[in-house]
Amino acid sequence: MRRLQLLSVMLLFGLQTAFAQHFVLRGKVVDEDRNALEFVTVAVASQGKVxxxxLRGEYKLNLESADSVVVKFSLIGYRAKTRVLRRPQGNQTLQVVLQQHNSLDEVVVEGQxxxxxxxxxxxxxxxxxLPTVSGNAVEELIQTQPGVSSHDELSSQYNVRGGSFxxxxxxxxxxxxxRPFLVRSGQQEGLSVINPYMVDQIHFSTGGYGVKYGDQMSSALDITYKxxxxxxxxxxxxxxxxGADAYIGFATKSLTWLNSIRYKTNRYLLGSLDSKGEYKPNHFDYQTYLRYTPNKHWEISVIGNINDSRYTFIPKSRSTTYGTxxxxxNFKVYFNGKEKDLFTTYFGSIDITRLLTKNTKLSLLASAYSTHEQETYDIEGQYWLNQANNTDNLAVGTYFEHSRDYLNAHVETVKLMFRHKPAKHDLEAALLYKREHIDENYNEYEMRDSAGYIIPHTGKDLHMIYALKSKQTLNTGRTEAYLQDIYRFTNASQTSFFTLSYGVRxxxxxxxxETIVSPRLSLAYTPSFSTNSVFRITTGMYYQAPFYKExxxxxLTDGVTRVNLNKKIKSQRSIHLILGYEHNFMINRQKYKFSAEAYYKALSNLVPYTVDNMKVVYTGKNQGNGHVMGLDFKLYGEFVPGTDSWISLSLMDTRMRLNGKSVLLPTDQRYAVNLFFTDYxxxxxxxxxxxxxxxxxxxxxxxxxxxxNESIFRASAYKRVDLGVSYRLYNHEARSKKSILKNVWLxxxxxxxxxxxxxxxxxWITDISNIQYAIPNFLTGRRFNTKIRFDF
Incomplete structure (x- = not known):
């Protein structure tokens, strides 16, 4: 009897299942601008369907009908949405619009x-x-990324994976x-043309970037204004x-206008250097950005920038203690003389874009850059080098340094760019012409007297230890073109996702x-077994087109170094091979991202160079071949809820074959650890x-x-900790929403x-026996800065 009852129940359940009504739910998910959203999770938890x-934002689910079916749409970086279907039958269509997180209190974690x-x-x-030293916040953010290094907090320059500035x-x-050409130290360097108050998007690549980013061998930084x-x-x-900054921006229905004035003076920081004296650094920058859309077919944008940096230094004395x-x-110097430098640059651009269709644009861009630079100084120094616990002098002497360096340059660029975005592609093509004009007039020399003898001492003639003269004019033109496509597709079952980026320049x-051709290719793969992971492989050819310094x-003629422009020089070349992996995950409901890249760069036609502070001096000839290889790791996430933090580790090895010997590149940094941590x-x-x-x-x-390739030694490790603590004095949310003043931060x-x-x-000092001593130039010491910010 019991068996008969059990059989009846199983039969009724089977009939109910067999005759249960099913329906097909399909639709599309878009953002607020009606752009398709890919990788959106569509889930019906009650039925275990997901x-x-x-790539077109479309989805499809086979579901069972019920009194109510709850469907949830979610994508990291967007607000999740839930829709309830009442007794659905047959085919159902549901289009959903997801909104980005944009509330003031919400934090969007980078890399999600x-x-x-x-x-x-x-x-x-x-x-x-970021607690900033140089005043160039964007570059200081870049310097905290894996594969990027900077050994001078006063400068916005950075090295990427073994490359020069x-x-x-x-x-x-x-x-x-x-950037200005004559800057040789962080003290001279002013404000970057990148204005952090106007920036909307920052895209940065440490290698393997697309062909639209030009002919450079190391990195690409792409800034979009808001x-x-x-x-x-x-x-x-x-x-x-x-210093001080002021920024104002407003918009009407068709116009956006942003203006910013920045002033920087690092006299307070320079007071912590070993060289004492009167520092007068003054750096000023004004920038404007205007974007006008008269109708839905046209867009016009204009950027204007004036940047003026003046650096005056009257040295008095220097005392440096070093060694074990x-x-x-102990190295002690007493000075006479003065240094006075000027760097004034102008930059302007206009972009006229015609929207041919919803997904097609044609743009005409033009820009002009002009710089006037001068570096002048006459400085005499009398020095003593001795052991700290001994009065005997190791070296005593006098030196006199003279410079009258002047440079004027301007670069004009015209670019025609076409962009088209069909369903699975992102096409971009451009034709560009660039005109370059540079005038230089250099006169530098240094005289040294060691123990009463002018060196180098021959016993017959009088020579400077260093002298350089150059008067050159360069007028050149470059023609460039590129075509690239980003193709997104899936496998036959639409469970794995691919992104293929390819192009030629x-x-x-x-x-x-010289004519150079650069093919580049990148493939990203999101597997079905781990939709939170991405595997990438990238390769391509990257040239360092010679500009001015190379x-x-x-x-060397009669003790004087004279400069000639090498018309036979070729572009340096780097072939990139990069393997990358990233994984997004959660711990205790907090979002994290781990990424790793292994890279190898095969270098050829290298122009060897040396680095003195921020000054890069090339030999002017293609003389070397070499390689750069390494590993970069980064863990990014909400270590503390509601904040962004990251830690990175970089390992690198560089080698160059020069004159039959293997030598290190001047940027060989074997390891680096960067940490950025925020808390509240x-x-x-x-x-x-x-x-x-x-x-x-x-x-x-x-x-x-x-x-x-002689006398190589390595400096001590660069170690630095900057800490910033902020207190909100005023919060508009605690008061009337009509308040003009939003926040005040101290x-x-x-x-x-x-x-x-x-x-x-x-x-470097040299005694009469031609023995050289390396005296370290230390960077800034400990300083405390106070800052107040008003947001309107």
């Missing part, structure tokens, strides 16, 4: 979207959290920007011991009659703290006036908190 949207190309997006909100390319709104919403107004004022406890040395320079070949008090949003830590291997150095920054004596260059 899928993801395709999958990185399917070699360009990572950095969040602009991290700029305001000149191997990094920077774009603003699709046009390349330039567009405000209609009737939006924002403004900020920041004042500190290191058992062999401490061509460039011709009429100075050396051309300067030198010839759990019970209040008034207190916030940001910590930046750098621990990096010292760079190799070469003795001057010797062969490039900050205290501990710069070089532990007072480490870091070295970024050496001053």
């Amino acid at each position: 899928t993801m949207t395709t 979207r999958k990185q399917t190309t070699q360009s990572q997006e950095l969040k602009t909100k991290d700029i305001r959290q 000149n191997e990094n390319v920077v774009f603003i709104n699709g046009l390349e920007i330039y 567009t405000l919403k209609p009737r939006q107004f924002e403004a900020s004022f920041v004042g500190s011991l290191l 406890a058992d062999n401490a040395l 061509m460039s011709h320079w009429d100075f050396n009659k 051309l300067r070949d030198t010839v 008090f759990p019970t209040t949003d008034r207190w916030k703290a940001s910590l930046k830590l750098v621990f990096a291997d010292g760079l190799p150095f070469f003795a001057p006036h010797r062969e490039f 900050s205290i920054e501990g710069l070089n908190l532990f007072g480490v004596n870091n070295v970024n260059s050496y001053y």
Whole structure:
């Protein structure tokens, strides 16, 4: 009997299942601008059914009908949405619009979207959290990324995976920007043309980037300025011991206009250097950005920038103690003279874009860059080098340094760009012409007297230890073109996702009659077995097209170094091979991302160079071949809920074959650890703290006036900790929403908190026996900066 009852129940259940009504749910998920969203999770938890949207934002689910079916749509970085279907039958269509997180209190964690190309997006909100020294917040954010290093907190320059400063390319709104040429120290360097108050998007690549980013061998930084919403107004004022900034932006229905004035003076920081005297650094920058959309078919944007940096230094004395406890040395100098430098640059651009269709644009871009630079000084120094516990002098002498260096340059660029975005592709093509004009007039020399003898001492003639003269004019033109596509597709079952980036670039320079062709390819794979992971492989050919510094070949005649422009020079070449992996995960409901990259760069046609502080001096000839290889790791996430933090580890090895010998590149940094950590008090949003830590291997150095591959030694490791603590004095949310003043923040920054004596260059003295001593030039010591910020 019991068996018969059990059989009846099973039969009834089977009949119910067999005759249960099913329906098909299909649709599309888009964002607020009606752009398709890929990788959106569509789930019906009650039935155990889940899928993801395709590259077109489309989805499809076979479901069982019920009184109510709850469907949830979710994507990291967007607000999840839930829809309830009442007794659905047959075919059902449901289109959903997801909104991005945009509330003031909400934090969007960098890297939560999958990185399917070699360009990572950095969040602009991290700029305001960084305790800054140079005043160039964007570059200081870049310097905390894996594979990036900087050994001078006063400078915005950085090295990427063994490349020099000149191997990094920077774009603003699709046009390349330039830096002054004569800057040789962080003290002279002013404000970057990148204005952090105007930045909307930051895309940065440490290698393997697409063909649209030009002919540089190391990295690409792509900046996009912001567009405000209609009737939006924002403004900020920041004042500190290191300068002051003012920013204002507003928008109407068709117009966005942003303006910013920045002033920087690092006299307070320079007071901690060993060289004492009267420092007068003054750096000023004004920038405007205007975007006008008269109708839905046209867009016009204009950028204007004036940057003026003046540096005056009247040295008095210097006292440097270095060495070990058992062999401490003291270097003391008394000065006469003065240094006066000027760097004035102008930059302007216009972008006229025609929207041919919803997904097709044609743009005409034009820009002009002009710089006027001068570096002049006459400085005499009388020095003594002795052991700290002994009055006997190791070296005594006098030196006199003279410079009258003048440079004027201007670069004009015209670019025609076409962009088209069909369903699975992102096409971009451009044709560009660039005109370059440079005038230089250099006259430098240094005289040294050691123990009463002018050196180098021959007993017959009088020679300077160093003398250089150059008067050159360069007029050249470059023609460039590229075509690239980003193709997104899935496998047959639509469970695995692929992103294929490929393209080719061509460039011709009429100075050396060289034409270079650069093919590049990248593939990203999101497997079905781990939708939170991405595997990437990238390869391509990257050229370092010679510009100005690489051309300067030198010839020594009668003790004077004279400069000639080498018309036979060829572009340096680097072949990149990169394997990458990233994984997004959660711990205790907090989001994290781990990424790793292994890279190898095969280098050829290298132009060897030396680095003295921020000055890169090339030999002017293609003389070497070599390699750079390494590993980069990064863990990014909400270590503390509601904040962004990351830690990175980089390992690297460089080698160059020169004159039959294997030597290190000047940027060989074997290891580096970067940490950026933000925190707040759990019970209040008034207190916030940001910590930046750098621990990096010292760079190799070469003795001057010797062969490039001789006298190599390595500087001590670069160690630095900067801590910023901020307190919110005023919060508009606690008051009327109509308040014009939004926030007032008071900050205290501990710069070089532990007072480490870091070295970024050496001053060399030579005695009568031709023995050279390397005197370390220490960077800034511990300083505390106070800052107040008003947000409107």
